[in-house]
Amino acid sequence: MVMGLFSTFYEYSQAPCLSSALGRRCRVCYNINMSSVAVILNPAAGGGRSGRRRRRLETDLQRSGLDWELVVTRNKADMRSRIQACADTAAWLLIVGGDTSFRIAASEILDRHHEKKTIPRLAFFGAGSANDLTRGLGIRNLRHLCGLIRQNQVRQMDVGWVRTESPPREHCFLGSMSLGLGVLVNREMARTRGESGRPLAAWIPGAVALRRVFNSHDLPMDLSVNGRPVTCSLAVVLNGPYYAGGLRLAPEASPFDHKLDLVLLSTRGWLSTLVAGVAVLVRRRLKAETGSDWNLKSKETFSVQLDGDVFPAGRACTVGLHAAALSVAAGTE
Known part of the structure; x- marks a missing residue:
């Protein structure tokens, strides 16, 4: 991001690791099915870092008490369509990616609000290069985020x-x-x-x-x-x-x-x-x-x-x- 010149070393030392919990059953889904938490992964986030961590993510997902389903996106257009499909049935959308992925998800959910469709809750886990949003939301790591979902700890976020x-x-x-x-x-x-x-x-x-x-x-x-x-x-x-x-x-x-x-x-x-x-x-x-x-x-x-x-x-x-x-x-x- 801007002034990345000053924060190149900082962002890589501070990025949260994918170590914790999110799911009893593991099912990689390319055709969306109903689940309580749809985990939407953008493998291209962070220059491909998000995708390279996918196996570790799936391992960590096994250790949570949440009912989840993993959705892997191919590009921005595919991500938009899968968000819309998951939002019809899932109570939560957990977006794993970077700031661009989060902005896409927010845009799609705002569209649903205008169209008076069902609105799921959102959870963001930063696996990109900046992760400023998740820092601002107080997300320490994936285990912490899963605990917030389990406890239904929700706040109403402003959108610019x-x-x-x-x-x-x-x-x-x-x-x-x-x-x-x-x-x-x-x-x-x-x-x-x-x-x-x-x-x-x-x-x-x-x-x-x-x-x-x-x-x-x-x-x-x-x-x-x-x-x-x-x-x-x-x-x-x-x-x-x-x-x-x-x-x-x-x-x-x-x-x-x-x-x-x-x-x-x-x-x-x-x-x-x-x-x-x-x-x-x-x-x-x-x-x-x-x-x-x-x-x-x-x-x-x-x-x-x-x-x-x-x-x-x-x-x-x-x-x-x-x-x-x-x-x-x-x-x-």
């Missing part, structure tokens, strides 16, 4: 939305919406990771990308935020405290408080941005503004990053909140 100017579309997000560094540097990071297959190999190209975008005319950005002019290199709207693979960017933010937090990083060069990133890693707080909606405009076209996905926005977007939109398993963050 973004309406873009061009093309005119509405998208949802669970953890964060960003523009600036959140898009420009990560495009280079994703390209490098795709070529190397080794996340640590993206560190140096990421640093080069950071310097390159500041040497271009892309950063810093001149924005209008709710009519107020600002100059920044990064703008992040947060629905939780974590960002970019474990950076605690807005410690007071919560996915349950019916608010969105805006953080602006007002650096004007690559070196000052590096310094700011290190400061956040050592728990320096950045100033956050709290509100329920934000209007962002620019004279230049821009794209926005929603959790793990990037979308074109044109020259303007509006960010808002669906309060208490999802029933999710949650602990204490």
Whole structure:
């Protein structure tokens, strides 16, 4: 995620392991059948890490007292259709994947709400590269998550939305919406990771990308935020405290408080941005503004990053909140 440059080592040391419990019977299902907990696995999450852990996941699933069924998805379209099929019968959908997988699941469940269909509860287990959402929900590991499901420990989670100017579309997000560094540097990071297959190999190209975008005319950005002019290199709207693979960017933010937090990083060069990133890693707080909606405009076209996905926005977007939109398993963050 953005500023992954600073958190590459952090995210891999902090990612929760797949060690615990979730299921008496094990049945890998490609044709959806009824179960209390549909476990939907995206094997491509985290550059394939989620899929490589599948055997260990299935072993761990045997040790829980839950009635479960494993569904393995092939791509995004397949994941959407299987979520819809499982939601017709399962009481819970447990999504094993990354932030993109979680956003897809949330989008599909919100669609069901609008269509007045049955709405299952959601549980998220992070097996991607960032896992900021599950950190914010207070999920320590799979055993902990299973215990929350067994105890039916549910909270009503807020979901963010973004309406873009061009093309005119509405998208949802669970953890964060960003523009600036959140898009420009990560495009280079994703390209490098795709070529190397080794996340640590993206560190140096990421640093080069950071310097390159500041040497271009892309950063810093001149924005209008709710009519107020600002100059920044990064703008992040947060629905939780974590960002970019474990950076605690807005410690007071919560996915349950019916608010969105805006953080602006007002650096004007690559070196000052590096310094700011290190400061956040050592728990320096950045100033956050709290509100329920934000209007962002620019004279230049821009794209926005929603959790793990990037979308074109044109020259303007509006960010808002669906309060208490999802029933999710949650602990204490």
